[in-house]
Amino acid sequence: MAKSVLDKFKIRKGKVFEAPLEGAFGRLVTPFEEFIHRQSSSGILLMLSAVAALIIANSPLQQAYQHLLHLPISLNAGDWEFSLSVHHWINDGLMAIFFFLVGLELKREFLVGELSDLKQAVLPVMAAIGGMVVPALIYASLNAGGEGERGWGIPMATDIAFAVGCIALLGNRVPRSVVTFLVALAIVDDLGAILVIAIWYTEQVNMTALITAGCLVVIMWLLKAAGVRRSPAYVFVGLLLWYELHLAGVHATIAGVITAMALPARPKYDPVAFSTFVKDIIRSFDRCFRPGDKIIANDALRARVMALGNGVNLAQSPLQRMETRLHTPVAFLVIPIFALANAGIPIDSFTSSSAVLNPVTLGVIAGLVVGKLIGIVGATWLGWKLGLGNLPKSASFHHIFGVALLGGIGFTMSIFIAELAFYSEQELLIQAKAGVLLASVIAGVAGFLVLRKAPVSEEYQLAEEGDHPLAEDALEAEKRPAGEG
Numbered sequence: 438m439a440k441s442v443l444d445k446f447k448i449r450k451g452k453v454f455e456a457p458l459e460g461a462f463g464r465l466v467t468p469f470e471e472f473i474h475r476q477s478s479s480g481i482l483l484m485l486s487a488v489a490a491l492i493i494a495n496s497p498l499q500q501a502y503q504h505l506l507h508l509p510i511s512l513n514a515g516d517w518e519f520s521l522s523v524h525h526w527i528n529d530g531l532m533a534i535f536f537f538l539v540g541l542e543l544k545r546e547f548l549v550g551e552l553s554d555l556k557q558a559v560l561p562v563m564a565a566i567g568g569m570v571v572p573a574l575i576y577a578s579l580n581a582g583g584e585g586e587r588g589w590g591i592p593m594a595t596d597i598a599f600a601v602g603c604i605a606l607l608g609n610r611v612p613r614s615v616v617t618f619l620v621a622l623a624i625v626d627d628l629g630a631i632l633v634i635a636i637w638y639t640e641q642v643n644m645t646a647l648i649t650a651g652c653l654v655v656i657m658w659l660l661k662a663a664g665v666r667r668s669p670a671y672v673f674v675g676l677l678l679w680y681e682l683h684l685a686g687v688h689a690t691i692a693g694v695i696t697a698m699a700l701p702a703r704p705k706y707d708p709v710a711f712s713t714f715v716k717d718i719i720r721s722f723d724r725c726f727r728p729g730d731k732i733i734a735n736d737a738l739r740a741r742v743m744a745l746g747n748g749v750n751l752a753q754s755p756l757q758r759m760e761t762r763l764h765t766p767v768a769f770l771v772i773p774i775f776a777l778a779n780a781g782i783p784i785d786s787f788t789s790s791s792a793v794l795n796p797v798t799l800g801v802i803a804g805l806v807v808g809k810l811i812g813i814v815g816a817t818w819l820g821w822k823l824g825l826g827n828l829p830k831s832a833s834f835h836h837i838f839g840v841a842l843l844g845g846i847g848f849t850m851s852i853f854i855a856e857l858a859f860y861s862e863q864e865l866l867i868q869a870k871a872g873v874l875l876a877s878v879i880a881g882v883a884g885f886l887v888l889r890k891a892p893v894s895e896e897y898q899l900a901e902e903g904d905h906p907l908a909e910d911a912l913e914a915e916k917r918p919a920g921e922g
Contacts, residue, residue, distance in 0.1 A: 480602020494781030540697025567816025572808030592804025594850030801872025845880030
């Protein structure tokens with residue numbers, strides 16, 4: 438079982454005050470484990486939010502739901518006024534925070550994550566490209582020349598939270614390397630979706646606002662070059678950039694990605710310098726301490742504790758700190774609100790053959806379910822056969838088939854692109870959303886079943902036999918309900 442930090446390091450002297458719930462917050466977990474846990478929990482909440490939106494949109498509350506989404510919210514300062522509907526504030530405003538987090542994850546992955554090693558990155562990158570190109574081609578072939586052809590970008594996306602949530606239900610049966618492969622693939626997939634949004638789903642451009650936005654980007658990089666490490670400075674310029682991009686006609690959420698790329702990724706202290714700093718502070722703390730002293734009543738002790746806290750922050754890069762802070766609000770607030778605002782469509786979109794058997798819905802379903810499977814498996818096999826990269830450790834193509842199916846869960850980003858593609862065409866938008874929801878259910882269930890039948894990981898086998906040093910943890914992780922710590 439995971440131990441608390443205090444238990445781990447066996448504090449033998451002094452008093453430790455613990456509240457009943459504090460133990461859960463003191464466990465030592467790696468950043469990747471924390472990321473997976475939050476994504477799996479977020480996936481479950483996202484599913485519940487989507488179901489809630491469908492229920493509301495098909496109940497007597499439907500009119501109130503639509504009225505709330507179209508309610509204008511304005512910001513005023515003198516003669517200046519900026520007004521958007523609640524729906525726009527969610528899709529353009531809150532989702533900019535989501536894109537900011539996606540940008541942070543992308544930057545970290547390319548600097549120090551799975552995508553930083555070329556040999557490890559080749560197959561996930563190829564899989565992601567295949568998983569974007571083939572679905573787009575399938576959709577385009579079914580909608581060429583039709584009124585729905587603008588939606589070709591909808592089946593390109595993969596929802597990390599939903600996909601990781603499905604795979605987390607299998608616990609340790611799936612090798613950790615397969616989960617890493619899926620996350621790397623989905624992050625590259627997000628990059629592709631961002632480029633598609635920026636290039637192909639941009640309205641008529643206001644050049645004056647675009648030039649102003651360019652100047653703000655330069656200011657951000659000047660802040661970085663000057664050694665500014667305070668995240669609020671970048672966030673403030675990022676807010677101005679969001680506004681100018683909105684005026685320019687470029688989708689304003691892209692400001693989140695640009696801001697993330699400017700945020701410094703190098704900490705002030707390297708591990709050696711940080712270790713020296715901590716030891717000096719502790720020695721100074723011990724010299725100032727007198728029996729019976731309390732930190733709250735001793736300014737010298739409190740000053741050293743504050744210095745230690747500041748040093749801990751400086752041992753992490755601004756990028757790392759901001760990513761950690763944003764994971765929880767984005768996973769448990771931003772994305773569920775987005776689902777509530779966008780997943781509510783009439784239930785007859787699923788129940789009649791005419792509602793499902795149309796080029797847009799079929800194109801989205803075929804693209805996400807069939808296209809992702811062919812594109813991801815095919816590109817992975819090609820890269821493996823050419824010797825460009827290796828399959829994930831302990832994984833077979835059985836696992837890759839399962840991951841490819843889970844890649845067909847396109848919920849968040851696919852619905853977002855559908856909103857951009859068919860903003861002024863409500864019927865096509867409902868058809869596209871119906872396709873996304875149906876495809877996500879089909880892909881999620883199929884991917885889960887395929888991975889459940891895959892050969893179990895070595896860690897899980899050892900745990901079942903009781904020979905693995907972490908046997909108890911491994912079995913308990915598999916038995917725990919999804920989303921539980």
